[in-house]
Amino acid sequence: MAQPAHAQPERAESDIPLVALFRHNLWANLRLLDACAALDEQQLAAATAGTFGPIYNTLKYIVGAEQGYLIRLTGRQPENPLRREDNPDVAALRTYARHSGEGLIAVAAGTAPSDVVHLEWDGKPWPVPASLILTQAINHATEHRAQVTTILTQQGVEPPDLSGWAYVEEHVTPTAAE
Secondary structure, eight states, rough: OOTTTTTTOOOOOOHHHHHHHHHHHHHHHHHHHHHHHHHOOOHHHOOOTTSSSSHHHHHHHHHHHHHHHHHHHHHOOOOSOOOOTTOOOOHHHHHHHHHHHHHHHHHHHHOOTTTEEEEEEEEEEEEEEHHHHHHHHHHHHHHHHHHHHHHHHHOOOOOOSHHHHHHHHHHOOOOOEE
């Protein structure tokens, strides 16, 4: 049976919980982008009160923010960055999302509790635990994915199930009872 386009390889036995969270995050982003790829321009421009804005802008914002978190965590610019003035189609956003999502998985796998990222805030050094930037990345994406699913629902479009349980159903094979 072919895996859905948004599926990822089975969880590695060595995955730590933080890596599992980022695998789910990437899967949910790709699943949402796959669902939104079928929308027309009017649907992608739909918004509702209490959300970030139109579906397309929110998707682009999720992807751009994840790229920004990855840059902060690694200190490296991507080869092909998503710039604010760019307006790629949803398929291209998916490519950006996959790249940054895989990068965040790798960072999550190698982050120690003592790792600190040195940022600047108001002209002053700001040492931030890497774990908190990773926390923000998960929280940010989850919040904005929920906003997109709200807009989809209000447009009469059934949103994809992005829950942890849906992820488990796709990625964990049940075992026979002993």
